[in-house]
Amino acid sequence: MEILYQNLLNLDWKMIVMWLIGGVLIYLAIKKDMEPSLLLPMGFGAILVNLPLSGAVSHGAEEGPLTILYHAGIANELFPLLLFIGIGAMIDFGPLLSNPLLMLFGAAAQFGIFFTLCLASMFFDLNDAASIAIIGAADGPTSIVVGQKLNSNYIGAIMVAAYSYMALVPIIQPPIIKLLTSKKERQIKMEYTQRPVSKTTRILFPICITIIAGLIAPASVALVGFLMFGNLIRECGVLDSLSETAQKVLANLVTIFLGITIASQMQAENFLKFDTLLILGLGLIAFIMDTAGGVLFAKILNLFLKKKLNPMIGAAGISAFPMSGRVVHKLALKEDPTNFLLMQATGVNVSGQIASVIAGGMILNFFL
Amino acid sequence: MLIPMDFQPIHFVENLRYMGIGMLGVFIVIGVIAGLTILLNSITKDKNDDERA
Numbered sequence: 001m002e003i004l005y006q007n008l009l010n011l012d013w014k015m016i017v018m019w020l021i022g023g024v025l026i027y028l029a030i031k032k033d034m035e036p037s038l039l040l041p042m043g044f045g046a047i048l049v050n051l052p053l054s055g056a057v058s059h060g061a062e063e064g065p066l067t068i069l070y071h072a073g074i075a076n077e078l079f080p081l082l083l084f085i086g087i088g089a090m091i092d093f094g095p096l097l098s099n100p101l102l103m104l105f106g107a108a109a110q111f112g113i114f115f116t117l118c119l120a121s122m123f124f125d126l127n128d129a130a131s132i133a134i135i136g137a138a139d140g141p142t143s144i145v146v147g148q149k150l151n152s153n154y155i156g157a158i159m160v161a162a163y164s165y166m167a168l169v170p171i172i173q174p175p176i177i178k179l180l181t182s183k184k185e186r187q188i189k190m191e192y193t194q195r196p197v198s199k200t201t202r203i204l205f206p207i208c209i210t211i212i213a214g215l216i217a218p219a220s221v222a223l224v225g226f227l228m229f230g231n232l233i234r235e236c237g238v239l240d241s242l243s244e245t246a247q248k249v250l251a252n253l254v255t256i257f258l259g260i261t262i263a264s265q266m267q268a269e270n271f272l273k274f275d276t277l278l279i280l281g282l283g284l285i286a287f288i289m290d291t292a293g294g295v296l297f298a299k300i301l302n303l304f305l306k307k308k309l310n311p312m313i314g315a316a317g318i319s320a321f322p323m324s325g326r327v328v329h330k331l332a333l334k335e336d337p338t339n340f341l342l343m344q345a346t347g348v349n350v351s352g353q354i355a356s357v358i359a360g361g362m363i364l365n366f367f368l
Numbered sequence: 369m370l371i372p373m374d375f376q377p378i379h380f381v382e383n384l385r386y387m388g389i390g391m392l393g394v395f396i397v398i399g400v401i402a403g404l405t406i407l408l409n410s411i412t413k414d415k416n417d418d419e420r421a
Contacts, residue, residue: 100405107391107398114387121379129383198412201405208404216397355398362393366386 010052014268021266022046028167035167037252038140038259042163045263057264066264069257077148079258080141081226086251087141087353088230089243091321093205095347097197102313102344104297106351109317110359111293112136116286117363123278128152130363132279135162136286137356138169138320140258145223146360150367156265157276161283163262169323172284174331176291177315180299186335188310192343202235213358219368220361227357290318294348310341316348319356325349 025043029036048056049066058067073079096102113136120129131152134143143162147155165172178186206228214221234243265271294314302308316328328345 097405097409100402100409103398103402103405104395107394110394111391114390117386117390118380118383121383122375122377126383195409196413197409200412201408204408204412205405208408209401212397212400212404216393216400351398354401355394358397359390359394362390365393366390 007052014272015050015052017272018050018266018268019047022050035163037255038163039167041256041259042160042263045260046266049264049267057267066261069261070264073257074144074261075148077145079254079261080144081222083251083254083258084141084223084226085230086246086254088227089234089246090251091231091350091353093202093231093350094197095343096350097201097205098195099344099347102347103351103354105294105314105317105348106355108297108314109290109294109352110136110355112286112288112290113359113363115289116282119285120282127367128154130367131155131158132282133286134360134363135165135283136290137360138166138287138290138318139353139356140166142223142357142360146363149219149364154275154279156270157279159262160266161280165283165287166320166323169320170327172287173291173315173324173327176288177295177312177331180292180295181311183335185311186331187339188308189339190310190313190341190344194343199237203232206231206235209354213361217358217361217365219364220357223357223360227353287318291315294318313341313344313348316345317352317355319352321349321353322346324352
């Protein structure tokens with residue numbers, strides 16, 4: 001009889017707190033539809049690994065499957081890179097190639113990363129501060145790769161913060177945008193002229209980006225390269241079947257394993273610490289400052305432009321694709337139902353994807 | 369102890385150079401990519417490519 005309740009004696013309150021956190025993630029995934037493909041596996045995984053003596057993770061010499069998956073796919077950065085092939089195949093760079101100057105907003109919206117680096121360095125050593133700052137890349141794979149390469153002690157909290165805040169973009173960004181812009185500015189209409197983009201440009205673009213990023217920030221070339229490889233498969237026109245597989249099957253498979261494997265780092269003893277709360281707070285600041293950087297950059301440009309830009313599109317420069325583009329579009333429609341910013345915001349949003357990887361490369365160049 | 373790590377406000381100022389160099393670096397790379405894209409668009413626009421955005 002004792003065998004039935006023996007393990008219950010190993011239960012402590014921290015594990016129950018982690019079950020609640022897991023429950024909240026599952027609730028957000030199902031009820032609020034926030035990044036369900038990641039938050040649901042993470043939420044379930046958080047419960048799974050916080051059962052007393054959970055066989056899902058390693059204990060001493062006894063190896064658990066989630067720990068094995070972690071070493072096989074995250075510690076060596078394989079999963080995030082494979083996911084990048086899928087993401088690259090999903091992204092249509094058309095709106096960006098049509099208006100290349102939109103890329104500057106993607107660069108401006110990386111401000112939060114570098115601001116948070118300075119802020120986090122007050123509490124953590126530089127490698128950890130840089131890994132925490134990269135939460136502001138709003139890009140899970142980049143956060144994982146940078147955190148792993150810099151050997152951060154807080155990789156679990158960083159991954160959870162990166163993916164959770166990406167899901168919370170529709171909640172985090174609107175108040176910041178409203179705070180920094182007037183109603184009149186939010187109602188500015190921007191004409192969208194779709195210039196034709198040749199197939200040659202679409203094919204050469206991913207190749208050129210890989211070469212440029214590789215030459216300037218060699219540490220980021222794996223990230224950029226896998227993202228652009230996925231995009232080349234999409235744009236070449238002769239690998240439709242591979243493109244479809246990368247977009248759906250590959251991305252879905254990796255996402256399943258990624259979410260639940262990240263949860264292996266959410267064991268109560270490692271996760272429920274003051275440091276984790278601080279990292280979550282710093283991650284939030286990174287997202288806020290990214291948004292502010294993009295919006296304020298657009299406002300500064302407006303000082304010199306005759307034809308004013310809607311400064312909200314700057315906020316789409318954070319990488320969280322496609323959420324932040326949609327957030328800006330919806331905000332514009334809310335202010336004026338005839339104001340359609342979707343194409344401009346999407347262009348800025350995909351530029352944020354490229355800029356965040358380059359920012360990650362810069363961080364690695366500094367500290368690796 | 370509430371804050372388990374050393375709190376060093378001076379590090380914020382000391383590391384501002386990373387902010388400057390980092391943002392400059394991102395803008396330069398993105399600027400080069402944007403310039404290259406404009407160049408690619410202008411070089412290839414007259415060719416008879418079938419697929420267009």
